[in-house]
Amino acid sequence: MTDSGIHEFFRAVSDAIDIPIMIQDAPVSGTALSAEFLARLAREIPRVAYFKIETPRAAAKLRELVMLGGExxxxxxxxxxxxxxxADLDAGATGSMTSGGYPDGIRQIIDPYFAGQREQAVNAYARWLPLINYENRQCGLAASKVLMKEGGVIASEAVRHPLQPLPLVTRAGLIETACRLDPLVLxxxx
Amino acid sequence: MTDSGIHEFFRAVSDAIDIPIMIQDAPVSGTALSAEFLARLAREIPRVAYFKIETPRAAAKLRELVMLGGExxxxxxxxxxxxxxxADLDAGATGSMTSGGYPDGIRQIIDPYFAGQREQAVNAYARWLPLINYENRQCGLAASKVLMKEGGVIASEAVRHPLQPLPLVTRAGLIETACRLDPLVLxxxx
Structure with missing residues (x-):
């Protein structure tokens, strides 16, 4: 996709709706979006306002985006x-869109951070990182469903094609890692 | 590259040398290597013996590789x-090739693991994960040099083109994260 095609797309969406637009910048999309281009979209298209940055070196990109796009x-x-x-909070992130498995854990990081208690946030991040890392590297989208199924929140952890269910041993590792943190979901x- | 071309290449290398071959399986190479194919290389080519697995879901791939390739x-x-x-140790990894910045930290995970003290390894992994994660996600190859420069081990942390030096704020974050763990390198x- 070309930058001008993307620009036209978001312009058309923005003209058609009344709510803010969030752009998810993730490598899995196959579409590279530079910080310069994202900042331009934000400046030139009224409803483009939120950016979920999931690229390598996200913190550096967030910092650049804020610098270039300002308000x-x-x-x-x-x-x-x-x-x-x-790292993203340190770079100026004002929020996070994580998976849905353990917002209580994410909150233990974000709440103190924005209350000016960075050291407490650093410790909470370190505490939850093994689970965050296990979800990120071993599970992907299936993790939230597995945790919710395990905690009796939902009845089925089936994932849609072409995703595959977690291998049993990976699933067991996720539960083990989560149990150490006692997240509400369980x-x-x- | 085709599988047969890769097979021929390692066959030629194997025939020409007397030491074992390690295959680094990393997405950055742009060459996809399936577990089936890696296992076949190990079975059919004498010196192909070691595999550094750095792909997404590395643990599942290691498990498959060991299952298919056996001895x-x-x-x-x-x-x-x-x-x-x-996760990779749990999947049967018998070693790790990390960066060179803090082998003393990696050892705190690997030594107890292979001594049968898994719980101690789990705790050490959790303790070092913020630094491992910061290196992996924010720094890449530059991290070891920065740590060694900071600790007076080397005089210059310059990286080769086309790599760029770490942004100063990223470098500061690395040092902060490392200092919490007091690695020998500092x-x-x-």
């Missing part, structure tokens, strides 16, 4: 299961 | 800065 960047956000959350439906 | 897989190894070290040359 047009209403929401520079961390993503990708929070694997780089602390107790919610019980 | 021909002399060294199924973890890589990529040890970002998935614990004291070695002082």
């Amino acid at each position: 047009a960047i209403e929401g520079p956000w961390d993503g990708e299961e929070a694997i780089t959350l602390l 107790r919610w439906g019980k | 021909a897989i002399e060294g199924p190894w973890d890589g990529e800065e040890a970002i998935t070290l614990l 004291r070695w040359g002082k």
Whole structure:
């Protein structure tokens, strides 16, 4: 996709709706979006306001995006299961879109950070990182469903094609890693 | 590259030398190597014996490789800065090729693991993961040099083109994260 095609697309969407647009910048899309281009979209297209940055070196990109886009960047956000959350917060992220498995854990990092208690956030990030890392590297999208199934929140952890269910041993590793942190999800439906 | 071309290449190398061959399986190479194909290389080519697996879902791939290749897989190894070290050890990795910045930290994970003290390894992995993660996600190859320069081990942390030096703020984050763990490298040359 060309930058001008992408620009036209978001312009058309922006003209058609009344709510803000969030652009998810992830390598899996196959579409490279430079910080310069994202900042231009934010400046030139009214509803483009939030950015979920999931590329390699996300923190450096967030920093560049905020620098180039200024106030047009209403929401520079961390993503990708929070694997780089602390660095992204340090880079100016004002929020994070993680998976849905353990918002109580993510909150233990974000709340103190924005309350000015960075050291507490650093410690919480270190505490949750083994689970964040296991989800990010071993599981992907299946992790939230597995955790919710395990905690009785949902009845089925089936994933859509072409995704595959987690190998049993990987699933066991996820539960083991999660149990060490006692996330709400494992107790919610019980 | 085709599988047959790769096969011929390693056959030619194997015939020409007397030492074992390690194959580094990393996405950055642009060459996809399936577990089936790697196992076949190990079985059919005498010196192909070690495998550094750095692909997504490395643990599942290591498990498959060991299952398919059996004794021909002399060294199924973890890589990529040890970002998935614990899962890879659980999957049967017998070693790891990390960066050179803090082998003393990696050892705190690997030694107890192979001594049957898995819980101690789990705790050490959790302790070092913020630094491993910061190196893996924010720094890449520059991290070791920065740490060695900071500890007086080397005089210059310059990286070769086309790599760029770390942004100053990223470099500061690396040092902060490392200092929390007191790795030998920060004291070695002082």
